[in-house]
Amino acid sequence: MEIAPVFRSLLHVLDTLKARDSFDDWRLKESLDLSDLVQRRLEYLQNPPDCRTARKLVCELNKGCGYGCQLHHVVYCFIVAYATRRTLILDSKEWSYSRGGWEEVFQPVSKTCTSPEGVSNSGWPGKGMWLLLK
Secondary structure (H helix, E strand, O other): OOHHHHHHHHHHHHHHHHHHOOOHHHHHHHHHHHHHHHHHHHHHHHOOOOOOOOOEEEEEOOOOOOHHHHHHHHHHHHHHHHHOOOEEEEEOOOOOOOOOOHHHOOOOOOOOOOOOOOOOOOOOOOOOOOEEEO
């Protein structure tokens, strides 16, 4: 059996239900509220008032893979930092796409905290001052 027609039919049924349930305004509001929540939390986590005492996750951007793969790695690091309530420190000194590192091409991931140094109390055993994801 061909799956594409079944999939299209299912999408049509879902669109029909969506049009009839009159929750479009609610869905839009929830979507905007969730977006605002995520953006505010990310701003808070990435720009701690005291970088020295912030809990950090250091992500090395020196993968031996393509550009898309490396951007995927950065997104993965952001997800882990966000989920563990840590400030992401992006170590891009060895980045093959720019000798000047990430900040030469993109905005820095933090306005206030760019160093892994400081007092970090990672809850993950066996890791010293900061957690290093490779």
